[in-house]
Amino acid sequence: MAEPVKEWTADYDIFSREYIKDPFPIWDDIRGKCPVAHTDRWGGSFMPTRYEDLFNIAKDIEHFSSQNVLVADVMPTPEQIEREQNMTEEDQELIQQYNVGAPPITSDPPVHTWARKLLLPPFSVTTVAKYEAETRELCKELIDKFIDKGRADGAVDYAQQIPPRVIASILGINKDDADTFTGWVRGFLELGLTDPELREQSARSIFEFMVGQVQQRKEQPGDDLISYLLAQKVDGEPVPEPHIVGTCFLTLVAGIDTTWSSIGSAIWHLAQHPEHRKQIIEEPGLIDNAVEELLRAYSPVTMARYVASDTEYAGCPIPEGSKVLMNFPAANRDPRVFENPDVVDLHRAKNPHIAFGVGIHRCAGSNLARMEMKVSIQEWLKRIPDYRLEDPDAVTWAGGQVRGPRKMGVVFPS
Amino acid sequence: MRLKKVTVDSEKCQGHNRCYAMAPGMFKVDEYGYATPRGDGVLASEADIELAQRAVENCPERAIEIIEGEG
Numbered sequence A: 001m002a003e004p005v006k007e008w009t010a011d012y013d014i015f016s017r018e019y020i021k022d023p024f025p026i027w028d029d030i031r032g033k034c035p036v037a038h039t040d041r042w043g044g045s046f047m048p049t050r051y052e053d054l055f056n057i058a059k060d061i062e063h064f065s066s067q068n069v070l071v072a073d074v075m076p077t078p079e080q081i082e083r084e085q086n087m088t089e090e091d092q093e094l095i096q097q098y099n100v101g102a103p104p105i106t107s108d109p110p111v112h113t114w115a116r117k118l119l120l121p122p123f124s125v126t127t128v129a130k131y132e133a134e135t136r137e138l139c140k141e142l143i144d145k146f147i148d149k150g151r152a153d154g155a156v157d158y159a160q161q162i163p164p165r166v167i168a169s170i171l172g173i174n175k176d177d178a179d180t181f182t183g184w185v186r187g188f189l190e191l192g193l194t195d196p197e198l199r200e201q202s203a204r205s206i207f208e209f210m211v212g213q214v215q216q217r218k219e220q221p222g223d224d225l226i227s228y229l230l231a232q233k234v235d236g237e238p239v240p241e242p243h244i245v246g247t248c249f250l251t252l253v254a255g256i257d258t259t260w261s262s263i264g265s266a267i268w269h270l271a272q273h274p275e276h277r278k279q280i281i282e283e284p285g286l287i288d289n290a291v292e293e294l295l296r297a298y299s300p301v302t303m304a305r306y307v308a309s310d311t312e313y314a315g316c317p318i319p320e321g322s323k324v325l326m327n328f329p330a331a332n333r334d335p336r337v338f339e340n341p342d343v344v345d346l347h348r349a350k351n352p353h354i355a356f357g358v359g360i361h362r363c364a365g366s367n368l369a370r371m372e373m374k375v376s377i378q379e380w381l382k383r384i385p386d387y388r389l390e391d392p393d394a395v396t397w398a399g400g401q402v403r404g405p406r407k408m409g410v411v412f413p414s
Numbered sequence B: 001m002r003l004k005k006v007t008v009d010s011e012k013c014q015g016h017n018r019c020y021a022m023a024p025g026m027f028k029v030d031e032y033g034y035a036t037p038r039g040d041g042v043l044a045s046e047a048d049i050e051l052a053q054r055a056v057e058n059c060p061e062r063a064i065e066i067i068e069g070e071g
Ligand code: HEM
Pocket: A066, A069, A104, A105, A106, A116, A119, A167, A250, A251, A252, A254, A255, A256, A258, A259, A262, A299, A300, A301, A303, A304, A326, A328, A354, A355, A356, A357, A358, A360, A361, A362, A363, A364, A365, A366, A368, A369, A370
């Protein structure tokens, strides 16, 4: 068991139970005391919590590089180090060849610029709209399975089921494997952040799967994202295959945990706020604004930056090699920018939230995530307008890099 | 007469799509998500000015401005 935290500005612990369950008062505490908090835990990092600071740091890509965006350094186990030392030359070459990271999220310009440009059209508002009808159908089918029972797990039976199937459809991979994908992604991004063996295994599974999919699409192109990427040219040349594998890896990893967490938090919030359910039901045009407000209040994603050269921010020296946590969720609760930030106001007029980041790495999947949130909330409220948490204290949360409910029993009249 | 116009700074816009979502009649976005005002961006009514003001307040990149120009 880790030592309890006494002073959050100098010793925060983003994996502590307290932080994962209710980070909001902690952010308020830090925000009020200093612009950049620091900790030695989990490999050490710095953490801004004020909106303006997140904005500025996200824009300073020269000092704050994206080459490592994980919120904790995963230290290899002695067994892993030994395996690496005893690797065959063949394996070493393969790793070298595929060592491109997950572009564009782990890229800096100039690679970032073309890697991102490649990915924007398939996730544009218009392209994403093509998946709306099937997402609606999917939500209906999920609800069919539990509507008669008067009880469901809003996270496991609903929120968790939606994003993996939608992204599978976009990638042209089998939707029936959705549970497998979810397992890999959790192993990589959630449980894997504190379990290096699991993380490596999960990464290898996704990687091998994607390599296989790319080979298959080369032989048999289809109407899907992998085939699209294979057909693209950059400076007159086809996109290198390791790059395509890296990007497909990213879309799977970036699209599942995040959106599932957002949908889950929305269902969790609405379970406790009948007045908000009523507003959305009676005023259908409110849905877009409601989605933005729920994204603001329950932003799921904290990213990180790698400090490329010694720098200073707000008087705080940050040495080269440091990790900076991009606490977008805390920025979105900053009273300097948002009036009554802890109140969810579905009619909020001024809401420049940065749940999807800000600057050149703005979430490429934001249009897709918004569509999934909108449709899943609408379909839920259509069938289950009246529901509540079965036991508020029994809800469990994941946190660290991505925050959202993982077990959430709800009950409703059947 | 002095006219009010809405502008989008293409250097700053990162395609968050907030402006287009709230005012599709006032902005358009290309396939990469980058926004531009429709037509000449002139704000012809109080209602338009108010809508543009909302877009300004919701753009996370601070890319949208309302400027006064000669008409
Ligand atoms: C509510 C759900 C989501 C949230 C809150 C979210 C959040 C974010 C954030 C904060 C970033 C910025 C990273 C940074 O600054 O380092 C990001 C980047 C990214 N996201 Fe999402 N995301 C969501 C859903 C999705 C989905 C569904 C996809 C689809 C595949 C996706 C794909 C990406 C990609 C490709 C990037 C990298 C963009 C770049 O580096 O240029 N995300 N996301």
